[in-house]
Amino acid sequence: MWKLVQIELFKIFHKPRTYIAFAAIAAIVGLIQLGFYVDGETYIKFGMQTLSDSFNVEGKILNGYLLAYIILQTLLIHVPLLIALVAGDMISGEANMGTLRLLVSKPVSRTKLIISKFLASAVYTLALLIWMAVWALFLSMLIFGADDMIIMKSEVVTQILQSDTLWRYVAAFGFAALAMLTVASLAFFLSIFAENSIGPIMACMSIIIVFTILNTLNLPIFNAVKPYLFTSHMLGWKGFFDVQVNSNNEQIVGSVENLPAVLRSAGILAAHIVIFLGASVYIFNRKDILS
Amino acid sequence: MHKIIEVKDLSKQFSGITVVDRLSFSVFKGDVFGFLGQNGAGKSTTIRMLLTLIRPTGGQIKIFGKDLNQSRNEILGKVGAVIEKPDLYKYLSGLDNLSLFARLSGKSFTRRELAIKLGQVGLEDRGGDKVRTYSQGMKQRLGIAVSLVHDPDLIILDEPTNGLDPQGIADIRNLIQMLSMDQQKTFLVSSHLLGEMEQIANRILIIDKGKKIIEGSVRELVDPAKLVLEIETTDNIDCRTKLETTFWNEHLRKSAYSGKLILDISRDEIPMLVRQLVEMDVQVISLKPVNSLEEYFLSLTKEKAHVETGTN
Numbered sequence: 299m300w301k302l303v304q305i306e307l308f309k310i311f312h313k314p315r316t317y318i319a320f321a322a323i324a325a326i327v328g329l330i331q332l333g334f335y336v337d338g339e340t341y342i343k344f345g346m347q348t349l350s351d352s353f354n355v356e357g358k359i360l361n362g363y364l365l366a367y368i369i370l371q372t373l374l375i376h377v378p379l380l381i382a383l384v385a386g387d388m389i390s391g392e393a394n395m396g397t398l399r400l401l402v403s404k405p406v407s408r409t410k411l412i413i414s415k416f417l418a419s420a421v422y423t424l425a426l427l428i429w430m431a432v433w434a435l436f437l438s439m440l441i442f443g444a445d446d447m448i449i450m451k452s453e454v455v456t457q458i459l460q461s462d463t464l465w466r467y468v469a470a471f472g473f474a475a476l477a478m479l480t481v482a483s484l485a486f487f488l489s490i491f492a493e494n495s496i497g498p499i500m501a502c503m504s505i506i507i508v509f510t511i512l513n514t515l516n517l518p519i520f521n522a523v524k525p526y527l528f529t530s531h532m533l534g535w536k537g538f539f540d541v542q543v544n545s546n547n548e549q550i551v552g553s554v555e556n557l558p559a560v561l562r563s564a565g566i567l568a569a570h571i572v573i574f575l576g577a578s579v580y581i582f583n584r585k586d587i588l589s
Numbered sequence: 590m591h592k593i594i595e596v597k598d599l600s601k602q603f604s605g606i607t608v609v610d611r612l613s614f615s616v617f618k619g620d621v622f623g624f625l626g627q628n629g630a631g632k633s634t635t636i637r638m639l640l641t642l643i644r645p646t647g648g649q650i651k652i653f654g655k656d657l658n659q660s661r662n663e664i665l666g667k668v669g670a671v672i673e674k675p676d677l678y679k680y681l682s683g684l685d686n687l688s689l690f691a692r693l694s695g696k697s698f699t700r701r702e703l704a705i706k707l708g709q710v711g712l713e714d715r716g717g718d719k720v721r722t723y724s725q726g727m728k729q730r731l732g733i734a735v736s737l738v739h740d741p742d743l744i745i746l747d748e749p750t751n752g753l754d755p756q757g758i759a760d761i762r763n764l765i766q767m768l769s770m771d772q773q774k775t776f777l778v779s780s781h782l783l784g785e786m787e788q789i790a791n792r793i794l795i796i797d798k799g800k801k802i803i804e805g806s807v808r809e810l811v812d813p814a815k816l817v818l819e820i821e822t823t824d825n826i827d828c829r830t831k832l833e834t835t836f837w838n839e840h841l842r843k844s845a846y847s848g849k850l851i852l853d854i855s856r857d858e859i860p861m862l863v864r865q866l867v868e869m870d871v872q873v874i875s876l877k878p879v880n881s882l883e884e885y886f887l888s889l890t891k892e893k894a895h896v897e898t899g900t901n
Contacts (some may be wrong), residue, residue, distance in 0.1 A: 305689055396676025400735070403640035404693040405666035562829055587642035 299414055301472055302406065305419030310384060312534035315421065320429055323373070325430065325432040331441060334360065338442075345450065360484055362439030363447040363463050364561035367539065369434040373476060374533070379499075380479040380508055385419040386485035389582070393493040393589035406585045416486055416575055423482045427475050449539055458541060462551045467537045473535035473564060480528050480567045481506065483574035490582050493589050528570045535565035590617040592654065593743055593775045599648035601634050601799075608634045610799040611648065616743075616777055616792075621769050623790030623807070624779040625886055631799035632779045635671060636747055638778075642671055652743065655822060666695055669741035671749055675732020679721035682897065683712055683731050686720060687738050695738035700828040703738075710734045711760060725752035733761060737768075744768070746778045750785060758782075762789050783886055817879040818859070820850040831869045837862065851879070 310316050334341065338360045346359065354431065389412075392398035447458045458466065484505065488498035509529035512520045526529050537560035542553035554560060594616035601609040610630045611733065616622040626632045637643040639650060641661055648816055650657040652664045653738060677686045687703045698706070710730040720728065729752050749765075750758045766776040771802055780786050786793065787807060795802040822828045825848040826851045832850070840858075842851040854862065860877070866873055 301692060305692060308689070309678065309681075312678075312685075395678065396674055397678060398674045399640075399642050400670070400676070400690065401693070402642055403665060403672065404669055405662040405664075405695060406693060407662065434663070479776075497710075530639070584644070586644060588638065 300412035301418075302410060303417045303421070305583055306388075306415050307421060310418055310422050314340045315387070316384055319383060319426055322380060323377075323426065323430050324433055325428050326373060326376075327369055327437070329429070330372070331365065331438060334365055336367075336439060338365075343363075358445040359448055360442060361445040361447070362417070362435065362442045363458075363467070364449070365438040365442055365443060366435040366467060367447065367449060370430075370439070370470065370474070370535070373430065373462055374477070374535075377426070377430070377478060380482045381423055381478050381501055382485040382499045382502040383495075385482040386423050386489045386502055387495035388415045388419055388486055388489050390489040390492040390495045390498050393587075396497065396589060398589050399587050402587050409579050412582045416483065416578070419482050419486055420479055420491070423478045426479060427471055431467070431471050431525070444508055447539075456539065456541060457549075459541065459549070459551065462549075465552075469538045470535040473538065473560070476564055476567045476571075477532040477535070480532070480570045480574075483578075484528075487574040487578045490578055490585065514577075526566070528567055529562035531566050534560055534567075537563070592616070593618050593652065594653075594759070594777065595620075595651040596635075596639075597651075598640060599635065600646045601638060601643060601651065602646045608618065608799050609638070609645075612796065612799065612801055613648075614794045614804050616775060618775055619769060619773045621765060621778060621790045623775045623786040623793035623798075624777055625781075625783065625786065625793055626779075626796040628781075630796050632796065633747060634799075635796070636670075636745055636777075636779060639745060640668070640672065643671070660768075666739070666746065666841055667742045669736035669739065669743070670745040671729075671732040671736050671747055673747050673752070673852060675735070676732060676736065677720050677728065678788075680719060682717050683707060683723070684716040686731065687716075687734055690735045690819075691738045694741075696716050696739045698738075706738055707731075707734055709737070709764065711757075716740050726754060726757050729753055730757065733764070735772075736790075741774075741896065743775045743777070746754075747775065748781065749778060750782060753780065761833045765789050771777070779833055816854055816856055816859075818852045818854050818862075819875075819877045819878070820866075820881055821827065821874040822850070822866075823874065825850050827872045828866070831871065835865065835869075 323465065389398065392401060444460055444463075446460050447457045447463050449458070481502065485498055485502040488501045491496065492498050506529055509527045512527060513524055513530050531561045537556060538554055540555035541551045542555045544550055592615050594614075596615070597613050599609055599836045612631070612635060624632055624635070634643060638645050639652070639657070641657065651666060655664060657664055678689070681689070684700060684703050684707065687706060688698065690699075691698055691703070693873060704713060704716050705885070707713050710733050712727060712730055712734065715723065715727065722803055723731065724899060729749070733746070733749060736746065738853065746765075750761055762785065764798065765778070769776055778786070780788065790807055792804070792806050793806045793810065820828065829841070829848075830852055837852065838850040840854055842853065863873070863876070
């Protein structure tokens with residue numbers, strides 16, 4: 299199996315389109331960092347206006363941790379497209395090139411072939427997130443420094459101690475990886491039915507957009523299905539930045555306010571991955587290769 | 590003789606349409622087996638079923654004496670194939686493609702060994718170049734190299750000389766003959782170039798609308814003594830009129846279109862015909878024997894006579 303994954307990775311990382319996503323993330327993160335570097339203080343002052351009237355806020359509010367949070371929030375909506383670009387091409391791209399028939403006629407079971415292809419797209423997804431973490435978190439920390447992290451959520455202001463932040467990012471990126479793997483598994487599943495990669499990529503993005511719209515509509519008819527839509531759980535990483543408080547309203551270092559909800563979301567995403575991958579294996583094993 | 594492929598009552602339907610209809614045939618060790626049929630006859634579907642790309646609706650396939658369903662990986666490890674077009678990874682080099690498919694077949698080679706294998710198909714100087722820079726003929730050669738890279742016992746080639754120049758066609762023909770004779774490799778070759786097939790195949794199968802029309806050795810099916818001869822003269826109409834008044838009238842095809850002069854003739858009769866044409870003062874430009882297998886194939890597929898020979 300490892301040999302097959304190696305072959306698939308070799309193919310992925312020799313394809314020019316693979317690097318579009320890495321370049322896009324570097325460019326977007328770079329632009330956001332440049333914007334905050336030039337005009338970040340004004341932005342922060344405006345955001346902190348009401349808070350500054352009542353409290354004396356000291357320290358470096360605009361720091362690497364805060365910027366990474368802003369970037370993560372912005373980018374995780376767009377990254378699925380970059381993931382689908384490669385995962386949606388895994389089978390359909392081979393069918394389009396005509397290499398699928400040669401691949402399937404080799405002495406490798408279709409199940410192993412499909413699992414190795416998925417594992418290779420999972421490695422690509424993780425590589426993309428690590429790349430994003432390096433640019434969004436570590437480069438931001440290098441440019442803007444590190445300090446306590448202040449997040450404003452509607453009426454609540456959370457201050458997370460500097461020493462209590464890094465592990466939360468590790469956990470958040472881990473959760474984001476799970477969310478992106480769900481997108482990858484969906485795009486991968488759709489790519490079984492197509493003979494060019496445009497279809498699965500478009501279909502994957504359309505499903506995400508439709509599900510996201512359903513999430514935002516507060517209608518009873520949709521409320522029943524919302525908990526089961528994977529898009530409802532994709533932003534579950536934010537849960538790691540909600541800190542539990544004790545009876546004196548003091549933060550408990552190393553705590554997560556609603557860990558069961560975060561874990562439940564992770565479980566639902568993992569279940570989606572298993573379902574999409576299982577369906578891919580089942581259908582691909584019964585498919586006539588006509589490309 | 591040792592059977593390498595044994596196909597029995599193989600059928601395939603797509604949405605109720607029968608594409609392959611209870612097809613049975615056998616390929617023996619060392620055969621260069623020509624698989625012939627018009628476009629849409631079911632050749633590619635049959636080849637895809639032999640390579641497990643398509644699931645048969647019915648029937649049985651045995652390769653190397655083992656059931657294809659039960660021993661798929663073991664069998665496919667000893668099979669090499671070019672299916673329709675030799676599509677490969679265009680963004681990789683020829684050597685990378687070769688290495689990748691060798692590894693998928695469970696074999697590993699050094700770059701030097703792979704370069705030697707590319708040399709077999711005349712691509713030794715282009716191995717490091719990306720496949721996207723290759724001509725159609727070079728891709729075809731690389732496809733054949735890929736099918737041979739893991740040293741298979743059975744090689745299935747679908748239109749292997751497509752896109753090749755005459756020298757390339759001759760090279761592939763020589764390669765097939767060399768591998769078949771020296772190494773006892775078995776080939777199943779589908780092609781529409783019947784002249785080519787006649788030169789390389791020792792046995793053929795002709796199918797039409799998914800059904801077997803005939804199977805047997807080329808020697809059995811095509812009498813080399815009988816020829817179809819096309820004559821081109823400075824005035825074909827005048828020549829036809831003259832021939833119609835002679836003994837050759839019986840040999841002259843009446844249905845020949847656009848003034849063509851076509852005669853069914855034996856090889857021994859050609860000198861006599863030439864002499865008579867000269868005596869009749871006919872200015873002959875050329876005498877061209879029409880390929881006999883092609884003629885045979887066309888007559889069979891036109892008549893759609895489903896005849897079984899005793900070979901199966």
